[in-house]
Amino acid sequence: MKNETPRYSAFSLARRGLSGKPWPPAWRAHELRPSYDVVIIGGGVHGLATAHYLAANHDITNVAVLDKGYIGGGGSGRNTAILRSNYLTPEGIAFYDRSLTLYRHLAADLNFNVMFSQRGHMTLAHNDSSLRTMRWRAEVNKLCGVDSDVIDPNEIAKLVPRMDVSSEARYPILGALWHPPGGIIRHDAVVWGYARGADRRGVHIHQNTEVVGVDAIDDRVTGVRTSRGPVSASVVVNCTAGWSSLVSDMAGVEMPVQTFPLQAAVTEPVQPFLDPVVVSGTLHVYVSQTDRGELVFGASVDPFPSYSTGGSLEFIEGLAGHVLQLMPSLHRLRLLRQWAGLCDMTPDYSPIMGLTPVDGFYVDVGWGTYGFKAGPVSGEQMAACIATGRTPELIAPFSLSRFADGHLVGEKGAAAVGH
């Protein structure tokens, strides 16, 4: 059954507004079927994008997306919505650049306004070694066709007038990696857009449906057990974040993953003054201003693993101090709230995607602190992987077997703080 969702447009908005007819829901609730072709665990941007591209690109529509809470309630709703593709390794750059391309066309593809604002992404260098890494990254980026360059403090001051670029600062700014295609997006809209796209093609989205077990016979997946009953399926995809190792354990697949909370905070809204996204690896902070005028602050993961999403005073203290070192004029701004999301960190700061030793059990995990910006490309490639049963070239470097083979994809320098 296809959903009769009307196309969103200025015309349909005017017609609905004048007629007073209510909008149909963008995605619907369904009875849980006893069997699906594909069961996707986790209703975040990765899970929903995988479902959407399975239906849109491969015509596989007998698909269920299961989430133990509500869709987009995990990492997809807790990130700082920053997009960029200026990574360090050619594998990482090719992958994230495809994601950025998909994001650029997402509003048109999904017929859903995802509010992507390509305002530029700036990573500051406070010492010679980080400036050297910036140059390295810029040159690798350029060779891979990604717009990226090193700029000096005068150019930084022009782009961000409030920044303290003087030599008096505690950590003087020597330069920055400037990446014009980077920017921010409305993260909830991305989740909702993919949910609507998947739903209208026949995918079932089941919220408040927790997976409590994954069944496998002779290393071949047969289905999952959920809080609403068992579901048989020959393909099960783990698209969870912080719980990815626990879900994989259910299928008997060991994951080199540790769960760390990542905290973020937002201030009261003020007049627009900050255009680009500003990141400082040395000060462990990144700052962007939303369309509503709030400043969004983020940092690196907490110093020890945990499944607790409680915020800490140490984080806020450190964050405030570091932000004020960059932009002293913000000292009177008040924080509105802080929150945490759970990140599944891998040893090399790259994801784990594709096939596992258990036949039919696929993973799209290990996304650490950089999963949101990879949502569309992960969905597209995982859908291709599931539809063909083969690992697409773009995600081949991120296989689970790399930890046994020793072929790690070291992205720590470009992924640890540089959201």
Added chain:
Amino acid sequence: MITLPCPWCGPRNVTEFAYGGETVARPDAATVTPAEWRAYLYVRANPAGPVTETWLHRAGCRRYLVVERDTTSNEVLAVRRAGRAAKTPTGQHP
């Protein structure tokens, strides 16, 4: 978790400590297989619940301690000096 009870110094702010990771036994380098070595290097239990781990009181006595902690609440269940039997957080250490 705001404080960690150091067996030598008493309850101290967690920012004084460095996290050392889950306590795992190092395999014998002479007999270990590549798969066991990979597991030792990379695979951790990562439980949502009690876990036993090593910490260093970096900005304090600079000694190692073994902490049992619930990762869902960050509640400290037991703490002991590295290499000694566990004591409850409030219990006196011999």
